[in-house]
Amino acid sequence: MDDECVFYRELPKVELHAHLNGSVSFQTMEKLMNRKPHLNIEHSMTAIGKGQRRTLDECFEVFKVIHKLVDTEEDILMVSKDVIREFAEDGVKYLELRSTPREEQRTGLTKTNYIDTIIKAIQQCKSEGLDIDVRLLVAIDRRNGMEVAMETVKLAEEFMLSSDGLVVGIDLSGDPTVGHGKYFLPALERAKNGGLKLSLHLSEVQSQLEESELLLNLPPDRIGHGTFLHPEMGGSQSLVDKVVKNGIPLELCLTSNIKGQTVPMFSLHHFKYWYQLGHPTVICTDDKGVFCTDLSQEYQLVASTFGLSQKEMWKLSQQAIDCIFAEEAVKQQLKKKWQDLHPQVFK
Ligand code: 6MZ
Numbered sequence: 001m002d003d004e005c006v007f008y009r010e011l012p013k014v015e016l017h018a019h020l021n022g023s024v025s026f027q028t029m030e031k032l033m034n035r036k037p038h039l040n041i042e043h044s045m046t047a048i049g050k051g052q053r054r055t056l057d058e059c060f061e062v063f064k065v066i067h068k069l070v071d072t073e074e075d076i077l078m079v080s081k082d083v084i085r086e087f088a089e090d091g092v093k094y095l096e097l098r099s100t101p102r103e104e105q106r107t108g109l110t111k112t113n114y115i116d117t118i119i120k121a122i123q124q125c126k127s128e129g130l131d132i133d134v135r136l137l138v139a140i141d142r143r144n145g146m147e148v149a150m151e152t153v154k155l156a157e158e159f160m161l162s163s164d165g166l167v168v169g170i171d172l173s174g175d176p177t178v179g180h181g182k183y184f185l186p187a188l189e190r191a192k193n194g195g196l197k198l199s200l201h202l203s204e205v206q207s208q209l210e211e212s213e214l215l216l217n218l219p220p221d222r223i224g225h226g227t228f229l230h231p232e233m234g235g236s237q238s239l240v241d242k243v244v245k246n247g248i249p250l251e252l253c254l255t256s257n258i259k260g261q262t263v264p265m266f267s268l269h270h271f272k273y274w275y276q277l278g279h280p281t282v283i284c285t286d287d288k289g290v291f292c293t294d295l296s297q298e299y300q301l302v303a304s305t306f307g308l309s310q311k312e313m314w315k316l317s318q319q320a321i322d323c324i325f326a327e328e329a330v331k332q333q334l335k336k337k338w339q340d341l342h343p344q345v346f347k
Helices: 003-010 025-035 058-067 074-091 111-127 142-162 181-193 209-216 239-246 254-260 271-277 295-306 312-324 328-345
Strands: 013-018 091-100 134-143 167-173 197-203 222-226 250-252 281-283
Touching: 003 295, 013 074, 013 281, 013 295, 013 312, 025 074, 058 312, 074 091, 074 111, 091 111, 091 328, 111 239, 134 142, 134 222, 134 239, 134 271, 134 328, 142 167, 142 181, 167 181, 167 254, 181 197, 181 209, 181 281, 197 295, 209 239, 250 271, 271 281, 271 295, 281 295, 281 312, 312 328
Parallel strands: 013 091, 091 134, 134 167, 167 197, 197 222, 222 250, 250 281
Antiparallel strands: none
8 A cells, every 4th residue: 555545544534425235345245145146146236346437327226236135134234244344444433324224025124124233233343342433324215205205214213212322314315317306305304303314315417406406495414416506517506505505514425426427527526616615525435335445545536636635635534523413422522533643644
C-alpha cells in the first residue's frame, strides 16, 4: 500500500449509505456460493468489476441474484457479521447499515426474523470488541408498493422501541424508475412522527422533479444520491433551496453512480456542486460488494478527482459525524475519538 492508501485507510470514517446485500464481499459471496452450488451463480453475476459499467436496470438484476444466495437466517447472520467486520477493518468507526426485510417461504424466513438476525449480528460484533458502532435503517423497496411500506414502518417502530437504540430510521430505496414517491408519503409521515429518521433516495435518475419536490416537503433527514436535484443536472433552484434551507445532508456514492451510469465521469459528479456550496455531504459506498469498492477508496477518489488535501478530507470525515442518526451522546463520543486519532493519522 502506498502512503496515500495508508492515510485513507487510517482516516477514521463514518459510513451512512450501505445496503446490506449490496455490501457482500467477494470472500463472503464465495462462502454463499459454496453453500448453494445448485444455483450455479458465479461472481460475474454478483459484482461489477473495475472499468465495467452497467445500466441501473442491470444493477437491480444483480440484487435479485444476491437475494437468492441470501435467504436464510444463517446467511443473513454471516453476511451481516462479515460486512460489519470489513467496514471496521477499513477504518469505519460508525456505520449505518440499511436493509429491506424479506420473507422466504421456502426457508421459513420472516421479516421479523430478518431484522432480528441483523440486530443479533450487530450485538455479536459488539461483544467481540470490534471498534465500530453499528445502527440499522429498515428499508422500503419502492417496488413493493404502499401497503408493504406501511407494514415496514410498523415493524421498524416496534424494533426502534425494542432494539436498545439500534434501529434508528427508515430508508426509501429500490429501482427509482418504479412507482411514484407520493404513494409512500403516508408511511413516511407516520415513521417521522413516530421518531424514526428518514433517509430517502431522491432524484437518483432524471425527471423525478415532482416526486423530489413532494418528498422534500416532509422533509427527510438525509438524501441518498440527489444526483439530478440541482439545475445543472436538469433539477431546479427551488429543489436546491429546499435542501439548503433545511440543511439536509446528501449521501454521495461516486463509484456506484459511475458504474450505474447515472453520472458520466467522476469529474462531473455532483459532489463538486454541493461541496462548493458548503453544504453537508457524506461520502459513502452504497453497495461495496456489487461495485467492488470500499470507503477508503471512495475518499481517495474524491480527493484525487477534486484536488482536495488530506486536511480537507479529514474535515469531510469529521463533519459526517453531525449527519448520523444516533443520539447526541454518540456524536460526542465520535468527535472525541476523531480528536484522539488525529496525531496518529497525521504522524
Ligand atoms: C436504489 C438500491 C441501490 O436491502 O436487500 N439498493 N436502491 N438505488 C441503488 N443504487 C445503486 N442499491 C441498492 O440490499 C439490496 C437492495 O438495496 C436497494 C435495492 O432495493 C436492493 O434490492 P438489501 O439489503
